[in-house]
Amino acid sequence: MSPDRAGAREAPSELKTAGEPTTAGEPTTAGEPTTAGEPTTAGEPRTAEAQEAARRLSPARVLDIDLLLDDPKTRIVVCCGSGGVGKTTTAAALGLRAAERGRKVVVLTIDPARRLAQSMGIDSLDNVPRKVKGIEDQGKASRGDTAEEDGGRPAAGELHAMMLDMKRTFDEVVEAHADPQRAATILANPFYQSLSAGFAGTQEYMAMEKLGQLRARDEWDLIVVDTPPSRSALDFLDAPKRLGSFLDGRLIRLLTAPAKLGGRAGMAFLNVGMSMMTGTLGKLLGGQLLKDVQTFVAAMDTTFGGFRTRADATYKLLQAPGTAFLVVAAPERDALREAAYFVERLAAEDMPLVGLVLNRVHGSGAGRLSAERALAAAENLEDPRIVDQGDGKAGLRNSPDTYGSSQPPASEAAGTATEEGSPADAERSVDQLTAGLLRLHAERMQLLSREQRTRDRFTARHPEVAVVEVPALPGDVHDLAGLRDIGDRLAAGRPEHT
Amino acid sequence: MADRDRCYPQPPAWLSAGLVSLEGVSRLQVVSGKGGTGKTTVAAALALALATEGKRTLLVEVEGRQGIAQLFETEALPYEERKIAVAPGGGEVYALAIDPELALLDYLQMFYKLGGAGRALRKLGAIDFATTIAPGLRDVLLTGKACEAVRRKDRSGKFAYDYVVMDAPPTGRITRFLNVNDEVAGLAKIGPIHNQAQAVMRVLKSPETAVHLVTLLEEMPVQETADGIAELRAARLPVGRVIVNMVRPEVLDAADLELVRTVGRSSVAQALSAAGLGGARRGGNAEKLVDPLLAQAAEYAERYALEQEQRAVLGELGLPLNELPLLAEGMDLAGLYELATELRKQELS
Structure with missing residues (x-):
């Protein structure tokens, strides 16, 4: 944030003493601050937090997570975004919240942190959803429904979760589409084994395949999907198409039946290309690998149609009403740039984007104290000679010129510290500590304004995207309580200061 | 492209080139790390740090994200080695964004004089097949190109680049990415791909290569780093350093x-x-x-307590540790030079 803008929003606030209601019995000169030009409801003193939240969220629409999760028409939520922004945690937290608000949910995670997976009971890789224990009915009160009268039966829904095993998913597809003998041939093929174990794209394709399978089972009324940590966040949209078009594409048909095409009129250029190509591929890959590919393709021949159909079906499923894409990002330049690409790409593909989850946003309960003032004050404490101890109490308090100055006026309390008679060295160390607290605050304010700048840039580019901000936690999340906390923060959509 | 020949000399020349370690610093520096840890930034800072005192480094990007161009605030990098920065002391940093499709066409032209057939191949989907679908082939092309740059010599027999720094795929995929040559060598048991894979593997598993992992002082990146190191070691790939990025200043002790x-x-x-x-x-x-x-x-x-815990975990890995500070003003070009200076102070180069 530019200094003048910070000034416009923050500096005058403490100087407004008139007109604002103060709590009875508090004889302070500085009343409740208001930001210049911001309408406040009369008789309703706004907290600094509320003001801070209003300031942070003003330009963009706020995404209402509970509205999304509670809507029975929402059947699939896809969390996408670049790596390291908390996609998996967000997906798990959304799933838990939806379940505790009464829905029957399955969460498909790709690569959860070990401790989180353990706490959800999905650390075993068996590729089927497991019921998560410990779901509470959090939503009953807020829903205000009649569930509590229903014989005391808890109104919470269910949460199932699973971790994707891409090889196993691929194997299952093959087994579902080929007769047992053919399936066995395919599964034993070295080319297939490499392909299924993880070339770039298999994970993305299999995540979508699994999503299709879960949807087809129709056992859950909400599916929350995490997307793979791709090289580019867009890969998972491309992978199904790419693999689908490859598997029933021209190339692979040429590989399997070159002779058939050779005789056709009008395919002369193909003929040239083909002989060159099979020759080249043979040279490059070695004859044996080419043979493996050909065997694989021949064996897969019957299932090609299936692959194509499934890829198309999954794609359509993603576009269908009832699917909601959430782009997840952190307030950092790279993550938000990826998020912007994603928003544009989803629009181009007619995929229903519902909003942006901005994780790890920092706030401050002392947002009115600017970084500059905090640093100046810290310097005063570290070098007390600067402070004019003899200054009057209130003399300068109404002068706006002192704000942002490196030598703020002494306050009414200056000097009272010594009057209380604490030992000088103890006071000294408290001064040092307080200076540290102020430096910590300055750092926080700098971070805040950097995050705000980054977010503003995104909002300017995509004002249509609803945003929900999730306050940063000091530590990692690895249990249901932590996920629940994230869920609360997602639903609150603004920083909660402790 | 005029410098194609320079890019891809005949295989026997570079396959037989001797391995030279420069004062113990590996000539191929591979930088990986969990998403969001800033591995591209660290790779770029490392390339700058290694380019001091008249050295020449090549910074290589393999994921088509144009992260290097964004970092150096230049236009998107083509498939061409291009000078992007001058290091303190007169060194030079070149950058190359390796495009697997172009690398394949390049390769076909050099070895089989098939460059002109590229269009026909593309039409058939063969290029797409080779660079995106065929298991591992894409990765062989990427690592192969980087290894070629490591081995390349000019007319006087000097190495074209003193160091090559690769901004590699993230920790979760790095072992598969580097080891894919083994996999391909197993899959293609004979033929030029097999030979190339073998040759690339010899460079990657030699002391000429060091794989560094970038992490943050947070639980998940540290856990992933520990797992990544175990995987690299199991694949007998040379692990270099752990670089802790974005270390917050100690405001309160x-x-x-x-x-x-x-x-x-x-x-x-x-x-x-x-x-x-x-x-x-x-x-x-x-x-x-x-x-x-x-x-x-x-x-x-x-957070301080959590960070101390994670430091202890990293300490147990038995690898040299570097720490790079979190830049209060965010990442920009000036910050990049600051990090390079920091790396130099820590005797990485």
Whole structure:
């Protein structure tokens, strides 16, 4: 944030003493601050937090997570975004919240942190959803429904979760589409084994395949999907198409039946290309690998149609009403740039984007104290000679010129510290500590304004995207309580200061 | 492209080139790390740091993200080695974004004089097949190109680049990416791909290569780093250093944090007041700052403890550790030079 803008929003606030209601019995000169030009409801003193939240969220629409999760028409939520922004945690937290608000949910995670997976009971890789224990009915009160009268039966829904095993998913597809003998041939093929174990794209394709399978089972009324940590966040949209078009594409048909095409009129250029190509591929890959590919393709021949159909079906499923894409990002330049690409790409593909989850946003309960003032004050404490101890109490308090100055006026309390008679060295160390607290605050304010700048840039580019901000936690999340906390923060959509 | 020949000399020449270690610093520096840890930034800073005193480094990007161009604030990099920065002391940093499709066409032209057939191949989907679908082929092309740059010599027999720094795929995929040559060599048991894979593997598993992992002082990146190191070691790939990125400054030390737990609210209020921040009495401006400031200190304390824990975990890995500071102003070109200087001070180069 530019200094003048910070000034416009923050500096005058403490100087407004008139007109604002103060709590009875508090004889302070500085009343409740208001930001210049911001309408406040009369008789309703706004907290600094509320003001801070209003300031942070003003330009963009706020995404209402509970509205999304509670809507029975929402059947699939896809969390996408670049790596390291908390996609998996967000997906798990959304799933838990939806379940505790009464829905029957399955969460498909790709690569959860070990401790989180353990706490959800999905650390075993068996590729089927497991019921998560410990779901509470959090939503009953807020829903205000009649569930509590229903014989005391808890109104919470269910949460199932699973971790994707891409090889196993691929194997299952093959087994579902080929007769047992053919399936066995395919599964034993070295080319297939490499392909299924993880070339770039298999994970993305299999995540979508699994999503299709879960949807087809129709056992859950909400599916929350995490997307793979791709090289580019867009890969998972491309992978199904790419693999689908490859598997029933021209190339692979040429590989399997070159002779058939050779005789056709009008395919002369193909003929040239083909002989060159099979020759080249043979040279490059070695004859044996080419043979493996050909065997694989021949064996897969019957299932090609299936692959194509499934890829198309999954794609359509993603576009269908009832699917909601959430782009997840952190307030950092790279993550938000990826998020912007994603928003544009989803629009181009007619995929229903519902909003942006901005994780790890920092706030401050002392947002009115600017970084500059905090640093100046810290310097005063570290070098007390600067402070004019003899200054009057209130003399300068109404002068706006002192704000942002490196030598703020002494306050009414200056000097009272010594009057209380604490030992000088103890006071000294408290001064040092307080200076540290102020430096910590300055750092926080700098971070805040950097995050705000980054977010503003995104909002300017995509004002249509609803945003929900999730306050940063000091530590990692690895249990249901932590996920629940994230869920609360997602639903609150603004920083909660402790 | 005029420098194609330079890019891809005949295989026997570069396959037989001797391995030279330069004062113990590996000539191929592979930088990986969990997403969001800033591995591209660290790779770029490392390339700058290694380019001091007239050295020439090549910074290689393999994921088609144009992260290097964004970092150096230049236009998108083509498939061409291009000077992007001058290091303190007169060194030079070149950059190359390896495009697997072009690398394949390049390769076909060099080995089989098939460059002109590229269009026909593309039409058939063969290029797409080879670079995106065929298991591992894409990765062989990428690592192969980087290894070629490591081995390349000019006419006088000097190495074209003193160091090659690769901004590699993330930790979760790095072993598969580097080891894919083994996989391909197993899959294609004969033929040029097999031979190339073998040759590339010899470079990657030699002391000429070092794989560094970038992490943050957070639980998941550290866990992933530990897992990544175990995988690299199991694949007999040479692990270099752990580089801790975005280390926050120590604003409060252990003694301060001890005092935070016991200090009286009123004495903090008085100190704030003395610093010129308003009244220390209840409801005064200084007094109102006490709770939020102490709350921020409590968050800091929690994070501090977590960071110390993660430092201990990293310490047990038995690898050299580097720490790079979090830049208060965010990442920009000036910051990149700052990190390079920091790396030099830590005797990485």
